[in-house]
Amino acid sequence: MxxxxxxxxxxxxxxxxxxxxxxxxxxxxxxxxxxxxxxxxxxxxxxxxxxESPALAFNSLKQPKIDKIVVLGCDINPNTALSANNQLGNCALTRLVEGIKLAKLYPNAQLIVSGGGYQKVTNSSLMYNTAINLGINKNRLVQNPAAMDTPAEARLLAPTLVDYKVALVTSVLHMPRAKDLFNAQGVEVITAATDYHNxxxxxxxxxxxxxxxxxxxxxxxxxxxxxxxxxxxxxxxxxxxx
Incomplete structure (x- = not known):
């Protein structure tokens, strides 16, 4: 670096x-x-x-149906004295906001929040609790807390994603690598990039x-x-x- x-x-x-x-x-x-x-x-x-191609952002006009929305993990700041959203870093919050927006656009889609963590706090659990606080029904939410990096996220989630219409939410700079790793596991994803800069x-x-x-x-x-x-x-x- x-x-x-x-x-x-x-x-x-x-x-x-x-x-x-x-x-x-x-x-x-x-x-x-x-x-x-x-x-x-x-x-x-x-x-x-x-x-940071705008083409990697999600276009709802081209996607009449989405079955699953996968939000990849990012930075967290564990502190049990704070609410879940205040323990998520800016990158994680930006990704989660995009995921929740898509969840409201596609009310029948499952929202999968991913990412491990440390100090017994995971990215997925913080996203899970934040999403519930922001109005997402917990029955629509699935956690993937075991994955500590993107290859693991793709590998662990692939069995539940194959043959579904999947929107993948992550930062735009990370999207090409993430898409490649999910594709390698047999999962064709629709990009929903966020965290742009200018x-x-x-x-x-x-x-x-x-x-x-x-x-x-x-x-x-x-x-x-x-x-x-x-x-x-x-x-x-x-x-x-x-």
């Missing part, structure tokens, strides 16, 4: 520079400059703009100032690049791996 990778590289180069290796100063400068650049909204937008709408001067949100989005993109490479390598070794 950009922050730990470039930050660690810069630190190592600085340590080498203190030991008399002058070229390390230049490499450290390049590393820190690259980190600052990918943290600017301008560069972040250039990186993601071709990877840094181009910011004033020009703000696009040149590094900020945490831009770095976060570039980190999400980097995660997907690494994830796709990992899948490709696993499939090269064993075509049935994922």
């Amino acid at each position: 950009p922050l730990p990778l470039l930050g660690l590289f810069a630190l190592i180069m600085l340590l080498l520079a203190f030991r008399g290796k002058r070229s390390a100063l230049f490499l450290s400068f390049i590393s820190l400059a690259a980190l600052l650049l990918v943290s600017t909204p301008l560069v972040a937008n250039l990186i993601i703009k071709n990877n 840094f181009a709408v910011l004033p020009w001067h703000k696009q040149l100032v590094p900020n945490a949100q831009a770095l976060h989005v570039v980190t999400q993109y980097s995660h997907e690049v690494v994830g796709k490479a990992w899948i490709s390598m696993r499939r090269w070794i064993d075509p049935e791996a994922l």
Whole structure:
């Protein structure tokens, strides 16, 4: 990921520079400059703009029927002193909102909330309770708490999804990889991407100032690049791996 990778590289180069290796100063400068650049909204937008296709968003006009809506897990912040929705991170909340919207558009569809967790709190349980609080009948809800990553989500859910019309809800940057993994399990999904970004709408001067949100989005993109490479390598070794 950009922050730990470039930050660690810069630190190592600085340590080498203190030991008399002058070229390390230049490499450290390049590393820190690259980190600052990918943290600017301008560069972040250039990186993601071709990877957040509006075509991946759900179009209800093209889908008269949906049988199952699958919402993939994301970030959580377990704290039993808080309500379920306040323990869901922004990414998880954004996905759940899209799932609930589809559940209300298709009142006969089953809503499946997925994702494991830690400290005895799962993403799926938090989404489950939040969905009930927002008016979804618990009889329509199914949890998938055992899955700790997307390959596991696809593998564990596939037996209940095959031969149904399935809407897959996840972040737009994550959607191509998620769709690929579900397709590999024999599940044809209809994309319902969410969590879009558009840094181009910011004033020009703000696009040149590094900020945490831009770095976060570039980190999400980097995660997907690494994830796709990992899948490709696993499939090269064993075509049935994922």
